[in-house]
Amino acid sequence: MSERTQRRKLAAGSISTRRRFLRIAGAGTAVSLAGCLTEEGPGVDAGEDWEPSESIRYIVPYDEGGGTDVYARGIVEPLTDAMGQDIQIDNVPGGGGLNGFGDLYGSQPDGHTISGSAVPLEVTPQLLEDPGFDQRDLEGLGIIGRSTWCLVVNEEYQGEVETFDDVREKHNSGEWDSIGIQEPGSPQDIMTLLAKHEPEYADEYDWQWENRVQYTGTGPIAEAVTSGEVPCGIGTDAGTRPNVDSGGVYPVCTFFSEGTDVYPDIPSVTDEGYPDMDFVAGVNRGLYAPPDTPESVIDELSGRIEEATQDQQYEEWSEETGNPIFFEGPDAANAAIDDAFEEFEDLEIVSLIEEHS
Incomplete structure (x- = not known):
């Protein structure tokens, strides 16, 4: 069990009130991602630099054409260049994103399977019904955009x-x-x-x-x-x-009060005088690896993802589509999930859904 998971479980009863969209640049605590099975985890020798040795499976936990899929296909070419291996996008829809997350959860933590996300989209489905795993155990690689x-x-x-x-x-x-x-x-x-x-x-x-x-x-x-x-x-x-x-x-x-770069000419609901719903009106485009992925693998994957976000191909894609791109590291990706759970639990979102859905 990773130190992040241990700290999360110890802190589960301490929930603070936050009404905000998940702005997590620079947020989160220092995280140790050491593997549980060996010092460096299965299939990775301690002290050796990790390199991808085969094609990388990129799970998209939604259908083709959705935002998570669009971001995956936007970054796939520069990410292929950065990894030095083919990237195979695999759409695994259903369960509010949890089918894909469950697939990632059960994958080998060897760096060759990653998943996109749309946090906080996947949070409430887990709160509504136990999927048999906890997405907070996934290891963050970074955040590459927001919608x-x-x-x-x-x-x-x-x-x-x-x-x-x-x-x-x-x-x-x-x-x-x-x-x-x-x-x-x-x-x-x-x-x-x-x-x-x-x-x-x-x-x-x-x-x-x-x-x-x-x-x-x-x-x-x-x-x-x-x-x-x-x-x-x-x-x-x-x-x-x-x-x-x-x-x-x-x-x-x-529905996000600050508007959208994709459609800069449309108003927000707050522009029309309605209360903001920013805590749920935005989506973090994160990337994650299976639980207990070794720290050396996390660092290498994260570095190559950051390299891909700086590639001219990705920048041109951003300019063409209006989708914002940037890079925030593993701590930010981990905090996005952890903060969303705290926010939704504090606001008793599950009670609202169970009462009216």
């Missing part, structure tokens, strides 16, 4: 529906009866429940949606809105951008 949750609408309504106020009126009047979101416990699930049922938010939002149609990720949501299966849906800016670019949907607003 925000945006409301997109079928292009049939362009010129008629241009703000969150307009979307709210469509639902409240009964003209629309549905909205596309992800599974119970997802940020979209939480935001829509807050806006209808939690007095602190509902008194201002008064968003009387009738039905929430649930999908496995932003990609399927964007496709459902494009096809007219639902008139609108909530997805990440990164994940909805391909559908916006190809036509069929357009963005109306973001």
Whole structure:
């Protein structure tokens, strides 16, 4: 068991109140990632520099086309160059991201399997039902970007529906009866429940949606809105951008108060006078390795991921798509998960979901 896991379990009963989006640059405590099976873990000799010796499997715990998938495919070429090995992207959707995380959890901690993430998207599913593992035991490699949750609408309504106020009126009047979101416990699930049922938010939002149609990720949501299966849906800016670019949907607003670089011209809900939901309205694009991955492997993987984020190909991708890129190291990735659990437990998000979902 890693020292990080031991410290997390000792601190599990100490939860502080924080209402903020997970801004974790420089956050977190010093972490020791020493392996449990040997000094340097299985398959790694102490004192030797680690090098990838075969292709690397990059798990995306969501469908193709979602934001986590978009970031993976954006960095795959520069990451291949940095690793000196092929990168094989493997979409493992389902369970609110936990199917992919469970796959990573059971993989060999030898540096040849990593996973993307969309923290805090994966947190509530674990709080709702024990998946048989704890994602807080995963070893952070770094954070390579962030996304925000945006409301997109079928292009049939362009010129008629241009703000969150307009979307709210469509639902409240009964003209629309549905909205596309992800599974119970997802940020979209939480935001829509807050806006209808939690007095602190509902008194201002008064968003009387009738039905929430649930999908496995932003990609399927964007496709459902494009096809007219639902008139609108909530997805990440990164994940909805391909559908916006190809036509069929357009963005109306973001739920993150500071806006989005992907759609710089759309307002946030706070711009329209609604309370902010920043603690759940943003997504950290993290990368993780299996539990007990040796420290030498973590350091080498993290360094090569940082190298990839500085590659001109990745910078050009960022400029073309509007998706922000940067690098924050293993401590930041670990803190993103740990902080999200503390935040959601403190706000009793599970009780809200169980009462109204």
